[in-house]
Amino acid sequence: MIRFDGAGKRHPDGTIAVGSLDLDVPTGRITVLVGPSGCGKTTLLRMVNRMVEPTSGRVLLDGTDVAELDAAKLRRGIGYVIQQAGLFPHRRVIDNIATVPYLLGQDRKKARARAAELLELVGLAPETARRYPFQLSGGQQQRVGVARALAADPPVLLMDEPFSAVDPVVRAGLQDELLRLQSELNKTVLFVTHDIEEAVKLGDQVVVLHEQGRIAQLADPHTLLTAPADDGVAAFLGRDRGLRGLALRPASTVDVRPTADGLRYGSWELTLDDTGRPIGWIDRAADAALLPAAGYRPATDTLRAALDAAVLSPAGVAVALDAEGRALGTATREAVLAALSAGLPAAPAPAGRTTTGRAEDAPATDGDPDGATGGR
Numbered sequence: 128m129i130r131f132d133g134a135g136k137r138h139p140d141g142t143i144a145v146g147s148l149d150l151d152v153p154t155g156r157i158t159v160l161v162g163p164s165g166c167g168k169t170t171l172l173r174m175v176n177r178m179v180e181p182t183s184g185r186v187l188l189d190g191t192d193v194a195e196l197d198a199a200k201l202r203r204g205i206g207y208v209i210q211q212a213g214l215f216p217h218r219r220v221i222d223n224i225a226t227v228p229y230l231l232g233q234d235r236k237k238a239r240a241r242a243a244e245l246l247e248l249v250g251l252a253p254e255t256a257r258r259y260p261f262q263l264s265g266g267q268q269q270r271v272g273v274a275r276a277l278a279a280d281p282p283v284l285l286m287d288e289p290f291s292a293v294d295p296v297v298r299a300g301l302q303d304e305l306l307r308l309q310s311e312l313n314k315t316v317l318f319v320t321h322d323i324e325e326a327v328k329l330g331d332q333v334v335v336l337h338e339q340g341r342i343a344q345l346a347d348p349h350t351l352l353t354a355p356a357d358d359g360v361a362a363f364l365g366r367d368r369g370l371r372g373l374a375l376r377p378a379s380t381v382d383v384r385p386t387a388d389g390l391r392y393g394s395w396e397l398t399l400d401d402t403g404r405p406i407g408w409i410d411r412a413a414d415a416a417l418l419p420a421a422g423y424r425p426a427t428d429t430l431r432a433a434l435d436a437a438v439l440s441p442a443g444v445a446v447a448l449d450a451e452g453r454a455l456g457t458a459t460r461e462a463v464l465a466a467l468s469a470g471l472p473a474a475p476a477p478a479g480r481t482t483t484g485r486a487e488d489a490p491a492t493d494g495d496p497d498g499a500t501g502g503r
């Protein structure tokens with residue numbers, strides 16, 4: 128575990144980057160520091176590997192004050208990934224990844240073999256190994272940066288806006304990759320971002336920071352989205368935080384009608400190819416062209432993906448897919464909405480209006496929507 132124990136940083140010019148922070152970063156989990164520019168995120172991250180020395184308080188790594196550890200040794204035991212990857216331009220990818228193992232005096236052949244494994248682990252083709260960083264895309268460079276940070280198999284990973292320089296699609300892919308890696312590796316990850324969406328997607332716990340490293344809220348993503356500590360945090364989370372919360376709930380709760388039970392909904396029919404993959408929806412009544420069938424994967428996707436597929440479908444029906452893209456069944460918009468409502472408190476029946484226009488309780492069986500609009 129990493130512990131910030133009253134850790135603060137005051138620069139010689141008097142700037143207080145971080146006032147005094149108490150924070151536990153649990154072992155084997157992802158903790159995300161998120162907050163506006165200049166709130167002290169990078170300062171805090173760098174206190175862990177002693178690139179910044181606190182001017183007050185301490186940072187403890189598994190109970191030991193990092194100030195007591197040899198800085199170079201400490202850094203070799205902590206993976207560090209930064210924006211733009213920070214690769215050595217004159218070294219091939221394979222040697223970039225093996226940098227720390229070389230420094231640790233590992234046998235070169237062994238270090239390279241491990242680097243090749245890591246290349247595969249982060250989803251890069253083997254031929255990437257011999258290229259130089261400038262021959263890679265931004266997203267590929269970030270993957271190499273992650274592989275390099277993992278090379279010495281450090282228990283701790285510090286990631287400072289590692290994915291912010293790449294476009295949103297590549298970024299989402301890198302985030303997915305990090306979550307997949309983390310499910311296998313269980314590193315203690317301290318991740319810095321200014322993007323709240325990224326924070327709630329990746330964090331087991333999210334620390335929302337105000338200026339000078341003051342904690343505005345420390346919570347798991349669900350709590351953060353549903354119960355922001357104050358208006359400032361709510362504003363930072365954005366207006367669609369309720370909808371974004373759907374991205375934290377699994378799609379597996381949606382009721383799926385198996386393909387064997389039929390693929391017709393009114394005049395709409397889902398057509399599949401020989402392998403069981405959806406081709407599209409056809410409206411038998413209109414004899415019109417096939418329309419695309421939006422799908423989602425119940426095993427791995429979120430409720431948000433299921434809702435998206437249902438909303439996009441011309442038939443109002445999402446296609447549930449297996450990992451190979453074959454149709455398992457279908458889920459109506461209503462089924463998705465039912466799953467969505469399952470986690471929420473039931474809405475009471477609409478109350479009627481008194482003659483003074485004030486709402487009053489109405490029996491659940493006697494809800495009168497007209498009354499609610501004052502229609503008579």
Ligand SMILES: Nc1ncnc2c1ncn2[C@@H]1O[C@H](COP(=O)(O)OP(=O)(O)OP(=O)(O)O)[C@@H](O)[C@H]1O
Pocket residue numbers: 138139140142143144145162163164165166167168169170171321
């Ligand atoms: N060497 C320095 N001297 C004086 N002030 C500094 C120095 N380094 C950083 N600061 C200030 O400390 C504060 C925190 O900086 P830090 O880089 O930790 O913020 P951040 O939250 O990571 O910002 P960003 O999201 O923009 O990267 C900022 O106000 C910054 O200007």
